Amino acid sequence: MQETKIRRPEFKTPTPGPKARAFIERDHAVTSPSYIKEYPLVVERGEGSWIYDVDGNSYLDFMAGIAVASTGHAHPKVVKAIQDSAAKFLHICGTDFYYETMIGLCEKLSKAVPAMGESKVFLTNSGTEAIEGAIKLARYHTRRSKIIAFKGAFHGRTMGAITLNASKATQKAHFGPLLPDVYHLPYSNPYRCAYSHEKSWCETNCVCANKIEEELFTSQFAPDEVAAIFVEPIQGEGGYIMPALKFLKDLRAVCDKYKIMLVFDEVQSGIGRTGKMFAAETLGVTPDVILTAKGIASGMPIGAIIAKTSVMTWGRGSHGSTYGGNPVCCAAALATISIIEEKMPEIRSVGEFMMTELKKLQKKHSSIGDLRGVALMIGCEFIKKDGSPATEYVSKLEQLAFTKGLLLLSCGKSTIRFAPPLIITEDEVKVGLEILDQCLSELGPA
Ligand SMILES: Cc1ncc(COP(=O)(O)O)c(C=O)c1O
Numbered sequence: 383m384q385e386t387k388i389r390r391p392e393f394k395t396p397t398p399g400p401k402a403r404a405f406i407e408r409d410h411a412v413t414s415p416s417y418i419k420e421y422p423l424v425v426e427r428g429e430g431s432w433i434y435d436v437d438g439n440s441y442l443d444f445m446a447g448i449a450v451a452s453t454g455h456a457h458p459k460v461v462k463a464i465q466d467s468a469a470k471f472l473h474i475c476g477t478d479f480y481y482e483t484m485i486g487l488c489e490k491l492s493k494a495v496p497a498m499g500e501s502k503v504f505l506t507n508s509g510t511e512a513i514e515g516a517i518k519l520a521r522y523h524t525r526r527s528k529i530i531a532f533k534g535a536f537h538g539r540t541m542g543a544i545t546l547n548a549s550k551a552t553q554k555a556h557f558g559p560l561l562p563d564v565y566h567l568p569y570s571n572p573y574r575c576a577y578s579h580e581k582s583w584c585e586t587n588c589v590c591a592n593k594i595e596e597e598l599f600t601s602q603f604a605p606d607e608v609a610a611i612f613v614e615p616i617q618g619e620g621g622y623i624m625p626a627l628k629f630l631k632d633l634r635a636v637c638d639k640y641k642i643m644l645v646f647d648e649v650q651s652g653i654g655r656t657g658k659m660f661a662a663e664t665l666g667v668t669p670d671v672i673l674t675a676k677g678i679a680s681g682m683p684i685g686a687i688i689a690k691t692s693v694m695t696w697g698r699g700s701h702g703s704t705y706g707g708n709p710v711c712c713a714a715a716l717a718t719i720s721i722i723e724e725k726m727p728e729i730r731s732v733g734e735f736m737m738t739e740l741k742k743l744q745k746k747h748s749s750i751g752d753l754r755g756v757a758l759m760i761g762c763e764f765i766k767k768d769g770s771p772a773t774e775y776v777s778k779l780e781q782l783a784f785t786k787g788l789l790l791l792s793c794g795k796s797t798i799r800f801a802p803p804l805i806i807t808e809d810e811v812k813v814g815l816e817i818l819d820q821c822l823s824e825l826g827p828a
Pocket residue numbers: 448508509510511513536537538539614618619647648649650651675676
């Protein structure tokens with residue numbers, strides 16, 4: 383029997399190679415200095431879980447362009463859907479006219495979380511626009527102004543979204559005045575409790591972040607002034623943090639009690655990443671509104687506000703968008719969702735495999751602290767000997783892994799987010815984790 387050759391990263395030049403260096407020089411001369419650019423990867427093309435740079439080097443992708451390339455790079459079915467749609471028409475404006483792909487996508491998304499019951503959908507161009515729209519919807523529907531968000535949250539880069547953010551001060555610095563009436567509370571983090579509670583206490587009784595009634599409603603303002611609670615059911619940028627389940631259930635209970643809208647920002651956790659279409663289902667807590675973007679169309683710019691019909695009450699003309707729900711993006715989203723639906727059992731099993739293998743590495747390398755997550759949304763925290771976050775170590779790890787052909791991306795203070803394309807195979811996970819193992823051995827303890 384012929385053995386199939388396991389594919390590994392291949393290098394034709396050291397990284398970055400001469401062509402990459404030339405592009406980077408051109409880029410630095412003309413692009414906004416606000417861009418981050420994690421490491422000198424200059425992409426020429428992608429295929430499945432693999433990326434090729436302009437010098438012909440290949441890399442295994444464990445970050446999917448920040449959890450976006452859900453069906454892998456250039457999935458043939460998604461590319462075909464885009465080509466077919468583009469050949470028909472590029473634009474007509476879904477706010478004003480009708481077309482089948484937009485209707486089909488909204489039908490699909492409105493039924494994505496059956497527990498939400500009858501739902502309606504507004505299509506955006508991005509995650510941050512979904513946040514902005516949901517802030518407007520919450521205020522419109524409730525006729526209330528205040529919004530509660532959480533420390534460590536990331537919701538995007540527009541004015542409303544940055545007001546809700548509380549993960550990095552640079553995202554807000556010098557952009558004020560921001561939106562009024564936004565309040566932040568600690569997020570539930572069983573591993574690093576904001577109130578320094580013992581881990582075991584938190585896991586069983588965690589109300590660390592559900593201080594809403596105590597901290598806000600008794601001393602600062604009345605609950606009937608609050609329009610919405612915006613929360614990531616699993617925090618992304620803040621460190622791939624799985625909250626205690628009780629935290630999300632408590633939020634649901636507070637919202638029910640005071641008729642506050644519960645909005646799940648699933649821009650990062652949605653579209654199969656947690657092994658179900660949305661984390662709301664994985665975690666068994668049903669919000670009033672789900673926001674999605676990123677992985678929904680494999681990289682084409684589209685997002686969505688999915689809201690219970692009972693809360694999507696804004697009237698004709700109160701919200702709209704020229705490009706939101708562009709026909710080509712809708713076609714890409716429909717193709718993406720059907721691929722992900724088919725792959726769902728594998729997403730769960732490959733995710734379990736990845737977690738099991740990471741736990742083995744955790745035993746071997748003292749630099750690995752907490753491991754958390756579900757399916758292919760896994761956070762691996764790196765710590766110093768005293769248990770504090772190993773921030774610089776994680777930057778070194780990202781750079782070293784890149785030179786060995788593994789694309790990683792950090793989040794939070796010292797966490798690597800494992801958010802590969804959802805079509806990644808066990809063999810590819812094995813190859814990536816072998817490279818990670820080598821890197822950690824080379825770096826030694828943090
Ligand atoms: C949870 C979450 N919400 C919102 C956003 C913003 O999405 P976009 O960059 O598409 O505006 C992001 C982006 O990283 C995100 O992770």
